[in-house]
Amino acid sequence: MRVETSPSTRGSARPKVVATDLDGTLLRSDGTVSDRTRAALARAEDAGATVVFVSGRPPRWIDELSDAVGAHGLAICANGALVYDVRRREVVEEHGLPGDIALQVAQAIRESVPGSTFAIERRMRFGHEPTFRGRWPAPHDTLVADLDELLAEPVSKLLVRHPELDAREFVSRAAAVVGSLATSTYSGTDAVLEISASGVSKASTLATLCAELGADAHDVVAFGDMPNDVPMLTWAGTSYAVADAHPDAVAAATHRCGSNDADGVAEVLERLFS
Numbered sequence: 001m002r003v004e005t006s007p008s009t010r011g012s013a014r015p016k017v018v019a020t021d022l023d024g025t026l027l028r029s030d031g032t033v034s035d036r037t038r039a040a041l042a043r044a045e046d047a048g049a050t051v052v053f054v055s056g057r058p059p060r061w062i063d064e065l066s067d068a069v070g071a072h073g074l075a076i077c078a079n080g081a082l083v084y085d086v087r088r089r090e091v092v093e094e095h096g097l098p099g100d101i102a103l104q105v106a107q108a109i110r111e112s113v114p115g116s117t118f119a120i121e122r123r124m125r126f127g128h129e130p131t132f133r134g135r136w137p138a139p140h141d142t143l144v145a146d147l148d149e150l151l152a153e154p155v156s157k158l159l160v161r162h163p164e165l166d167a168r169e170f171v172s173r174a175a176a177v178v179g180s181l182a183t184s185t186y187s188g189t190d191a192v193l194e195i196s197a198s199g200v201s202k203a204s205t206l207a208t209l210c211a212e213l214g215a216d217a218h219d220v221v222a223f224g225d226m227p228n229d230v231p232m233l234t235w236a237g238t239s240y241a242v243a244d245a246h247p248d249a250v251a252a253a254t255h256r257c258g259s260n261d262a263d264g265v266a267e268v269l270e271r272l273f274s
Contacts, residue, residue, distance in 0.1 A: 014272060016219035018044050019206050019232060022055045022065070023187075024225040025242050026265050033068050040266035040273075045070050047273045050213055052076060054202045056187045056194060056228050058121045058156070059084040059091065060139065078121055079185060079228050080205035081156040081196050091123050095205065096154035097182060097197040103151040105181050105195060109160055112177045113170065119159040120150050132161060135190065158182075158195040167191040185228040194228065203231035221272065223257070223265050225249050240268055 018041075020026045028034055033041075041051050053062065053075040059082060062075045066086045069075055073087040083093035102120075110116050119128035120143075127143030127150050128134065143150065151158075162170040170191040178184040183196045210220060222229075222236035225245040233239040233252040241253035242264045250256070258264030 014047060015044075015049055015221040015238065016215040017206075017210055017213060017221070018049050018051045018269065019054050019220055019222040019236065020051070020265055021202075021224040021226070021229050021232075022053055022057060024245075025223050025229075025260055026053070028261050033065065034263055034266070036263045037266040038068055040263075040269040041068060041070065043273045044269050049273070050215075052206065052209065054080075054206055054222075054229075054232060056226075058082075058126065059086075059089075059124055060126075062086055063089065074209070076202060076205050076209070078156040079183075079187075079194060079196050080200045080202045081121075082123065083205060083209065093205075093208075094123070094156070095197055095200045096156055097158060097195065097200075099151045099153050099155065101181055101197075102155055102158050102195070103147065105178055106147055106151065106158065106160070108177045108181075109174050109193075113162065113165070113173050115164060116160050116162050116170075116174065118147055118150065119161070120155040121157040121159070122153065122155050128159075132159075133163065134159075134161070156196075160193045160195065162191045165191050185230075187226040187228040201231040202229060203235040206232055207235060221268070223268070224253070225260070240264070 051070040056079045059077050069086045073085050075084050077084050081095050082091050085092050106118050117129050117132040119132045171186050171193050174193045175184045182198050217235050218237035220236040222232050222239040224233050225242045227248045229249050230252040239253040240255045240257040241249040243259035257268050
């Protein structure tokens with residue numbers, strides 16, 4: 001992964017890096033990027049900042065945003081497991097969860113929380129157990145297999161869902177089983193836990209990218225709304241939780257801004273790069 005630093009960012013009091021979550025933060029509720037937000041992102045880039053999308057989404061859900069990703073074309077996906085070149089449609093960096101660790105975690109969760117079902121993201125491919133029921137339609141090339149086959153190789157992210165338990169109860173119980181074997185988080189109101197390799201988060205991969213840009217945490221402004229954004233919001237020198245954000249995100253951020261549907265991120269960027 002190699003990104004060139006724009007000369008106009010050096011010595012500037014403005015942020016060198018704008019790091020933003022997508023769903024519930026930058027994107028409106030219908031999944032679109034508003035014209036105002038597009039203009040604000042372009043203004044930040046024109047001023048010399050690097051705009052980075054930092055999402056729990058897999059790469060295949062980033063492609064539709066290729067025209068808004070910025071001059072460098074990179075996005076951080078799967079909660080930090082992947083760095084994706086959106087224009088080339090190529091994974092350029094990976095921090096995968098080893099298959100044997102993933103299997104150990106999955107078996108422990110299933111034993112502790114019977115009824116748990118599993119799915120995986122592996123680079124550009126999705127797979128799940130026959131009993132797994134996701135919120136969104138599965139891609140046509142989905143791998144449907146038992147747990148041993150799904151986890152025979154490293155995965156970008158392990159997803160665990162429970163069809164009956166309350167979301168808060170399930171996430172709490174399943175995360176306790178994961179312990180230090182891996183990193184667990186969640187990003188919605190469903191009973192779904194997202195598991196990555198130990199030490200991998202949106203913040204860890206963003207920090208690596210920023211180091212290549214010659215930037216540190218104090219040069220970064222970050223935006224988010226969910227618990228999987230907390231490490232990033234805590235790490236960044238300046239951070240914003242959007243209106244209606246999860247209480248954990250609010251507690252982690254240094255500031256608040258308007259909601260995604262009110263172009264809250266754009267409003268902040270207009271002020272920072274006016």
